[in-house]
Amino acid sequence: MILTRIFVLFAAVMMSSAALAANVAVLNATSGSSSVVANLNSAGHSAETVTQIQVTSGALAAYDVFIMGRNWCCDNHDVAYRDAVVSFVNGGGGLLTEWDDFAFLFNGYDATFRYSDSLPQGGFINGNVGAGQSFGQAITLQKEMDHPIWGALPNSIAIGGIDFPYTNYNSDLSNWDVIASFTGDGSVNFPAQAFPILIASQNLPIVGMGFDWGDAANDPDVVGLYVRAVDYLGGYVAATPVPAISPIGLLILAGMLLFLVRRKLTV
Numbered sequence: 001m002i003l004t005r006i007f008v009l010f011a012a013v014m015m016s017s018a019a020l021a022a023n024v025a026v027l028n029a030t031s032g033s034s035s036v037v038a039n040l041n042s043a044g045h046s047a048e049t050v051t052q053i054q055v056t057s058g059a060l061a062a063y064d065v066f067i068m069g070r071n072w073c074c075d076n077h078d079v080a081y082r083d084a085v086v087s088f089v090n091g092g093g094g095l096l097t098e099w100d101d102f103a104f105l106f107n108g109y110d111a112t113f114r115y116s117d118s119l120p121q122g123g124f125i126n127g128n129v130g131a132g133q134s135f136g137q138a139i140t141l142q143k144e145m146d147h148p149i150w151g152a153l154p155n156s157i158a159i160g161g162i163d164f165p166y167t168n169y170n171s172d173l174s175n176w177d178v179i180a181s182f183t184g185d186g187s188v189n190f191p192a193q194a195f196p197i198l199i200a201s202q203n204l205p206i207v208g209m210g211f212d213w214g215d216a217a218n219d220p221d222v223v224g225l226y227v228r229a230v231d232y233l234g235g236y237v238a239a240t241p242v243p244a245i246s247p248i249g250l251l252i253l254a255g256m257l258l259f260l261v262r263r264k265l266t267v
Contacts, residue, residue, distance in 0.1 A: 020063040022234030031070035031214030060088040069098025072115040082120040094205040094233025102210030103129040127171025165211035
């Protein structure tokens with residue numbers, strides 16, 4: 001009876017202290033995909049790359065979060081792929097976009113959009129996506145609100161290598177948290193206004209990052225952003241991953257083992 005109680009307690013400790021790691025699929029076309037996978041795994045998640053063919057074939061069913069980028073510039077997709085991703089999200093799967101796949105979130109295109117306006121979009125936002133052209137310098141991400149994904153970053157950050165942002169116009173973001181924006185330089189592609197560029201849906205597990213963060217996938221601030229985004233999408237928020245067995249869990253386990261040893265010696 002005592003051993004049974006100890007086993008139940010041990011199981012409870014293991015379940016309560018187990019890391020809430022997310023199974024993450026990273027589209028292989030995404031810039032820096034190997035670095036993204038490595039950094040997510042180091043943060044306690046379980047990440048690996050997948051192909052468009054795998055996604056279309058239903059592979060996302062095995063994952064909690066899907067990270068996708070470069071479907072417009074480098075790996076054009078079709079309706080079957082679009083439908084597979086939309087179905088995954090509507091079924092509770094998390095979606096994080098990298099660079100041009102910000103366009104996937106919208107249902108229309110602005111005339112400034114850099115790539116083909118014939119590729120199918122997911123249509124989660126009623127609005128038009130634009131630009132994706134060179135900004136000529138690193139954009140400055142300006143914090144718009146406190147949010148777990150932004151974490152403890154300063155109110156503004158500029159990261160080298162992030163200089164091809166996307167814009168959006170006439171967009172209904174009433175059900176989205178606008179976490180950060182960037183301000184255009186007054187050019188045709190980037191009018192002098194603030195553009196939401198890091199957003200999170202209030203109704204669906206979607207985080208949109210409309211900048212080329214994959215090109216700086218090992219920058220500490222960027223790593224923090226996408227790791228926290230996966231934490232958020234995976235159903236929990238933590239600045240640092242929870243170990244497989246927490247320190248308290250280890251103490252309880254040690255106490256149980258000591259109890260068993262002492263009991264054995266007194267028998």
